[in-house]
Amino acid sequence: MPDAPLTPPLPPEVSPRPSACPGLWRIVAARDGGICRIKLPGGLLLADQADAVADAAERFAGGVIEATNRANLQIRGIGDNHRGLVEHLLAAGLGPRDAAGDDVRNLMLSPLAGLDPAMLFDTRPLAGQILDMLESTPRFHKLSAKFAVQLDGGEALAMLEHAHDLWLSAMQREGRIWLRFGLASSLSNGLALGAVPLEQGLALVRAVLERFLDLATPEQSRMRQLLQVCPVEHFLEGLPLQIDTSSLQRPATTSAWLGVLPQRQGVALGVAPPLGRLTPAMLRGAAHVARQWGDGSLRLTPWQSLVLTNLNPAHLEPAREHLAALGLLCHNEHPLARVVACTGASGCAKGQADTKADAMTLAALLHHGAPGSVHLSACPRSCAMAHTAPATLLARAPGRYDLYLRDARQPGFGRLRGADLTPEEAGAMLDLPTEHLDD
Structure with a gap:
């Protein structure tokens, strides 16, 4: 008698609950076809899996692969064979x-x-336990597909600006590792509400998620929505853990994510697809380099880039040359590294401008600025960036943008610096050292 399937067969286009957020099983329609989002465990993608994604993009879609700002991948332009795509990825x-x-x-x-090298502990074992708990606990399946957790081990290469519903961040106290935590905030601006010893980390995550589901209404799908009506003190009172409230904030020590990255042993190499878009050839080529000169894996990042880990320093230059020949950006000084752009009007019905094409025009004019410092958004949803960039160009019509500069005193994108600008006009204003942007 054949073994029964692990779960009853489910049509890939049908999800147990409605959501506009793409997933592996949920193919969401867009102007350029369907979108499938592949959620990677801690951003990890094995080389063979990278080949499978490249194959899927060619066989079932239009060959467009995107790195997302949550360290995942998505395939765009998917045709009618949803089941074939999903089964291939599974x-x-x-x-x-x-x-x-x-x-x-x-x-x-x-x-x-x-x-x-800067980490206080290896987060991967605890991360595996958290992911297993999320996958295997039916009650947690009621959480929004956008409900997000961050686990920070004190690494120098860390995303500090993305807001999360729950974050945990390592600190050292009297020879022990503790996890400070915060709600509905980011590591850069969030208040640490307390801390627990590292060995209680999994229990803390479970307790916070249970408490959220106990208190939240169906309309309150995110922690920030609940805390608008529920005092944080009341939320904490219901956690069945003893919490130390004398915790300290995390030092802001994020390092660059492109180029050579230090490891405790060997080196890593950060590379980025232009404007977050990978071709199948790029992904296969990166997988080949990872097999030949690295550990056979890729790490996706929240900066829409890739990291190849455990490279032998003796093979660094040939690896970098091979990746650059594929069209991947390998250093922070590349103009395209300074620009982030959403899909735009070519792929999204809500888009007011072709942001990808306009970003190419803009990047050619920029000679100053840090990586990711300019964000082109085709509508106010800001899909390409989960935090506010130093400069944002918000589309108002094809080829026309309003320019905002980040200002902690103002909500949203910040302070309006220029209105109804072409990419060329915006480039002339932005191609200045940062200290002169406010002049």
């Missing part, structure tokens, strides 16, 4: 055979988790 081990269990796998780690 066969490569790129998700569970349960759509609800896949939806909640929103756990961000450092791209150098377990390898960063």
